[in-house]
Amino acid sequence: MPRVLLVEDDPAVRKGVQLALGHQGHEVSPAATGEEGLALLPSFRPDVVVLDLMLPGLSGLDVCRHIRERDQVPIIIVTARGDDVDVVVGLEAGADDYVVKPVRARVLDARIRAVLRRLAPSAAEGVRPRPETHGTLTIDRTGLVVTHEGRQVPLAPSELRLLLTLSASPGQVLSRQQLLEAVWEHSYHGDIRLVDACVKRLRSKLGEAARYVHTVRGFGYCFRAA
Template identity: 35%
Template sequence: MSHKILIVDDDPHIREILSFALGKAGMETREAADGEDALAAIARSRPDLVVLDINMPRMDGLEVCRRLRATGDLPVLFLSSRDDEIDRVVGIELGADDYVVKPFSPREVVARVNAILKRAGRTPAVTGSEGQVAHNRLSLDTEAWEARWGGDKVDVTATEFQLLLLLASLPAKVFSRDAIIDRLHGPGFAVTDRTIDSHIRNLRGKFVSMGGTDLIETRAGIGYRIGACVGAAD
């Protein structure tokens, strides 16, 4: 069965280009011209991924992403009309899985959509008992793609789950940002260090609210590794 992709952009030309490129890649596409139409389309027929422009009338992409993250973890790929780092960082902190800056190559969009769907839909090759990876109070279910802290579910995006899984699978290893990018996206994939930092900050914020103050450890000048994961009260 082909993946269903919702393309949200107020520019009909961009929607047409992306619909053609994604359709040629074997995906089924739907279109929406603004944020309000996008939310209605998602409610009618939940897609597998949303390609979402940031700057739109009536309701911008950031607000759409904020509302989506309040109710679930539908994968989101942002389109930004300018190379604005603030837009990208805010988008990632809201829970977007990735972003593409306009003008873009349709091939790049297809590649990034495929990468997100692959992360969201496959069972990662890691060691663990029956699809479980555990590190003290943190547990990851690689079959259901669920993260838990002390048994309580924490809503994370596909990219956030993959990042947590990478760190927790090798708890003694410190990963540089470049190593994290290579493991999550493949060598040569155009993702900035700030994007990884934003994902880390986003994850920390989600777990802090549940007492997970030691989820990820920063090693200055090197990178990140999984923390003790015992919680502030332990």
């Protein structure tokens, strides 16, 4: 049963989402403030954090940054407006996905399950391929571990899945829409801000190895280690 930490200050919304996710098979621990959510994090050990951006006291953006300083747990932010600049800021702060209020239980459940699938090994059962090396990067697709010059790179689920997708076909250019479908499972004409923000975060964590992730202006991205 997936464990969901729900940080939402509106009592009605919090209760409604908690009940809906419970009916979908999730164990939900609710928090009314960012401070309460951070306090619950180490003891509850959630599989996913659903985080409202508009919180009293410590803002949702600050909560997101605090979590990313210590943990790579998937984060789905909730915003009142899909075109709000806070969406981009939230994604760049470390969120893996977002949903727009009013929150629809089926949509949120689908996003939760999709982000959890990003953590699942992609190798076929019973087969454990050897870690692959691309320049100074080593990628273990089964163990879901990425190292740069021998040091592990801590990646959030969307960042890891993005790197795995790009590096699976070195030199192949993938459009933002293709990456949305492969990484976020958004099959509709989705929000390319998810891709661009994730690439920005990935590059910041890769350090010198960020040069392997190339931008193809006006189209998308590709991975070139040579």
